[in-house]
Amino acid sequence: MRKEYWLALALAGILAMLPLGPLQLILLLTVPGFALLVLFKERFDVVELAAYSFTLSILAFPLAVLIAWFLGMWHAGAVLLGLAAVSVAAIKYRRGANIELVHSKLQWPVLGIALLIFAIVLFISLKTFTLTDAGFVCGTTHASDLNFHLSIAQRYIESPHIPVEDPYLPGHYIVYNWFMHLLMGELGVLTGIDLFTIFHVLVPLASALIFLGAYLLALFLFNSERDALVSSVVFIAASGLSWVYIAYQLFVLNNPSPDIFKEMVYEWPGIIQMIPGIKFTMMLKYDPTVLFFFLPQTQTFGLLATIFGFLLFLKAIKEKSPACAAVTGLVLASLVLFHMITAFPVFITLGLMFLYLLLRRRFDDALVAAIPLSVAFVASIYQLAIMQQGNASQIIIAHHPDVIPTILFSIGLFIPFAIYGMYLKRDDEPSWLLGLFAIINIVLLNVVELPATVNTYRFLVYAALPVSLFAGLVFSRWLVSRNTLKMAAAAVVILLMVPSTLIMVGFYNDSTYVHASTAEYEALQWIKENTPNNAVIYEEPGFFPRVPVVTGRDVAYSGEIYTLQYHNVDLQADAYGILSITDPAALYDKLSEYNVKYVFVGHRESTHPFITALKDARYFLPVYDRDGVNIYEVTGIAPQEETKDMDISPMNWIAFFAALLYLLILPGFNIVRTLGWESKLNPVELVVYVFGISVAVLVVVATLVALTFSIGLNFYTIIVPVTLIIILTNREVVSFIRRTLKV
Secondary structure (H helix, E strand, C coil): CCHHHHHHHHHHHHHHCCCCCHHHHHHHCCHHHHHHHHHHCCEECHHHHHHHHHHHHHHHHHHHHHHHHHCCCCCCHHHHHHHHHHHHHHHHHHHCCCCEECCCCCHHHHHHHHHHHHHHHHHHHCCCCEEECCEEEECHHHCCHHHHHHHHHHHHHHCCCCCCECCCCCCCECCCCCHHHHHHHHHHHHHCCCHHHHHHHHHHHHHHHHHHHHHHHHHHHHCCHHHHHHHHHHHHHCCCCHHHHHHHHHHHCCCCCCCHHHHHCCCEHHHHHCCCCCCCCECCCCCCCCHHHHCCCHHHHHHHHHHHHHHHHHHHHHHCCHHHHHHHHHHHHHHHHHCHHHHHHHHHHHHHHHHHHHHCCCHHHHHHHHHHHHHHHHHHHHHHHHCCCCCHHHCEECCCCCHHHHHHHHCCCCHHHHHHHHHHCCCCHHHHHHHHHHHHHHHHHHHEECCCCCCCCHHHHHHHHHHHHHHHHHHHHHHCCCCHHHHHHHHHHHHHHCHHHHHHHHHHHHCCEEEECHHHHHHHHHHHHHCCCCCEEECCCCCCCCHHHHHCCEECCCCHHHHHHHHCCCCHHHHHHHHHCCCHHHHHHHHHHCCEEEEEECCCHHHCHHHCHHHCCCCEEEEEEECCEEEEEECCCCCCCCCCCCCCCHHHHHHHHHHHHHHHCHHHHHHHHHHCCCCCCCHHHHHHHHHHHHHHHHHHHHHHHHHHCCCCCCHHHHHHHHHHHHHHCCHHHHHHHHHHHHC
16 A cells, blocks of 8 residues: 555544534544554455444444543544544554555455345335324334434433433433444534434444454354355344244234234244144244344444454454454443443353463463453443442343243254354364354353343344354355255255245335324424423323434433333333323422423323313413424423533542552452462463453452342442452461461
8 A cells, every 4th residue: 555545544534533524424434444454454355444444433433432531522532533543544654554455256246245235224224213294204113212222312412421311211321232322422413414314324334234244254264255155144134933923823823914023023922822732932032133234223233343343353363463452352342332231241252262262371362362351341340330220130040931942943943054063163263262152142041031121032142143154154065065955955944044034124114103293293393493402391201202312302201111221210100190180280290390391292192181281371381382283381490400521530530540450450460479370470471360360250259249149230349349359368368367277
């Protein structure tokens, strides 16, 4: 690469810092990732160029925003990333570095499939959260979870805060799985682009990148473009045997309108009637990969970070590249904050790989592996420190009774082939990592439950990644073999797993729900343009609120399932009871308790008795009346105070980093010193042992605190037991105890 190109990278980094609207959005989604790519890779094809540039940009952006906030610089994430790109360009220019764009045999077919995925997801996503003649519409299944997530992002755009605010419960914050909201919200703040436009860009892009990431991971493991392509297509296109149950509903039970969505996610309470003699139901659920595309949530970006985290971790160890290891650390840190439960089995897998390297005394490899794990550990400590009490206790030791049937119907056909694929790669050490990931998730699926969030099935979803890739390896080889039986078996199994995907595409293409009528949407726009951004609005407190996602304003209360999950708060009955109050003074008093400044009366609200009380001008001032939609101002109620940013003093920072060193170094060093190993280890070995033992201590402590006592996991509940371990394993204390016992 000529020096002029490094100058172009520097210029792009500068432009990424400027408020250039759509151009800035494009630059922020490409330039930071490219700058990170050239740090550890000098030769790459167009697939790697596209995959790494977009993915690393998406994952690095919210991290940069968070770091800038820590440094006291609001909305400076783009500046940090731009400066990073300029710095990389300057270093490469000074060194006269060169990069080469190489050609790979299947790069264009791979990109073609990625573009097809992008186009399909874009076509369908453009039909959701958009304005039509019928009003503001979204997909039928988008009005709940996706509506909630976009409402948070919209709230951030109107009133930025870290962690992000929960518009369904004023004064509360989303303290985990919040990077998707920060990503979309901050891009909206910086570029001025509408949230729904950003959503319509990011979701198809992330979908295509998940496919490209699966391809690159399979290519790294299998060292064959054909095997990688088949494996990644299998991972994306296979959705299990839900079509069989749908056919059973249609043609055997003669049910003309089965609940397609529940059947596609393997929620089958009626399966007990399907096969005579069976004693199970199917309520565990399973999300096929394409559901991450058409029902995008925080876990969509968690899956993207997982795939690239594994790929870069293996690359860093193979190439012994500290630069690649550092980039891997950024990806894993981002994973924690995008979707914490996804990070759980990923980190267990990577941690066991690290311990394996230690046991094999491969200290150079272990040191490289320690870099991303250390970065991820710091991110995890921060995440745990901001969690509320009780969040961590949503996980319990238990066994869900529907595990086996759900596995059989979802990925069961692939499992024998996946086992054979693992056998074929038994001598390939990097493949062990993915096999270990599959085993860990199957174990967790059988011994752990998440009843509060009904997310136990996610471990099965994660296991689908290695199972699909290893099965795809076998299919790829069998499809080109000269054995007719093998060719037929591979083709039949693939064809049996694809119809459910086609049904899902059709379902989301035709799925439409009028979230707000045209008249309601116009009223919501009036709220956005004419009310303070900290005003609390009252609307019917159901699961499909309209105010937050369009206006970014807080509602008095909504979404019981979300407020329970994130905050352990349930005000549903009390907030819903407001709709039945007919006395104006009583209604005023009740709305005052919730700091409500405006009452939105759309088609849902107009059927409730409280509208008679709203007619009393002593308490409620009509400020909007058009096409059957009304908005009332609650007089005398001041908007809630603006949320203030958290002030972090230099002493706070010193205390924070001192505590990290205390947790990461002292427990391991204390044990090494007590065992007398410090004199037998060289400096590199000492660092690796100290870090590894410290992490092991923290894992044990965190598990005991979170699972056994269920008191919630945070920074302070970790410090106390770790301190006790440090005291009890101190050399002098151990010596004293031994002398005492001898006496």
